[in-house]
Amino acid sequence: MRVLVTGGAGFLGSHLAERLLADGHEVVALDNLITGDRANLASFAANPRFTFVEANLIEELPVDGPLDQIYHLASPASPIDYVELPFETLYVGSDGTRRVLERAVDDGARVMLASTSEVYGDPLVHPQVEDYWGNVNPIGPRSVYDEAKRFAEALSMAFARYRGCEVRIARIFNTYGPRMRTNDGRVIPAFVSQALAGHPLTVFGAGSQxxxxxFVSDLVEGFVRLMESDLEHPCNLGNPVEQTIRTLAEHVNRLTNNAGGVVYRPLPEDDPTRRRPDIRRANExxxxxxxxxxxxxxxxxxEWFRTQA
Ligand SMILES: NC(=O)c1ccc[n+]([C@@H]2O[C@H](COP(=O)([O-])OP(=O)(O)OC[C@H]3O[C@@H](n4cnc5c(N)ncnc54)[C@H](O)[C@@H]3O)[C@@H](O)[C@H]2O)c1
Incomplete structure (x- = not known):
């Protein structure tokens, strides 16, 4: 099959592209490199079944030839990025998603939208099931991301209902692995880079959230299974094993032999207190x-972060 991965030079998109190539598909990765990096493509860029297209999906989708599947991952994704890129986040969720869905209708392609656990906001239901509608602050600092993804889900469902588009919606929970950026503001890269430098790990709040x-390979397996499935409703993909941020800090310090300990800082506004996917739907x-x-x-x-040092 011929498969487009938007956001293909990002953390998740590059692992997905690599997996799709390994499965024998022809893969086009489209990315404007706003938070992604060509270096993420290095291990498979020379594959003759792979093409990279540098483009801003908000403005264009310059990919020739028919597509069978589109994995739509393009969007700033970490809190540091989307607070710095509020309009880019809102518009790629709205205009960018519309562009993908229109193309899918034209080509008869199936789309998988990379949505997020952030659609549940600061959840009042725990663990989060797909039928929960969420507790999102529509005007808070995170709203540019949360509401862009909620709109992208609504638009995808409208295309499914009224335009006959085949849509799959993955609600992704925190994922980690090689190719995350050290400075993307997410907790695992932050802790690992502090630990490898021998510094104390910065824990926000009491660390009881x-x-x-x-792990990224598990998530990518979920993407592929979801795309191939008949599931027309959103599907949580994540690991239900819940741990406190304090416990995570202890793991990182132990595995890196860091004697720096931890320091505590005030909790940012809108930081969700608990997050855990109910993955019964994905499982069943x-x-x-x-x-x-x-x-x-x-x-x-x-190990990967060590090679980046
Ligand atoms: N990593 C996670 O834990 C997680 C959790 C929930 C949802 N997601 C979603 O998964 C997707 C991928 O996330 P990631 O962690 O790989 O982030 P990432 O920042 O590494 O990747 C996103 C990619 O999209 C590209 N991009 C952004 N705007 C674009 C535009 N207008 N045109 C073309 N390319 C554009 C970026 O350059 C980047 O390469 C995102 O949609 C994100 O919201 C990720």
Missing amino acids: TRSFC VLGWKPMVAFEDGLAQTI
């Missing part, structure tokens, strides 16, 4: 569940 972390419909143990995934991630 919880997160669940999915896709036969999917995360397979990589946290310590193994963290060790691989630390």
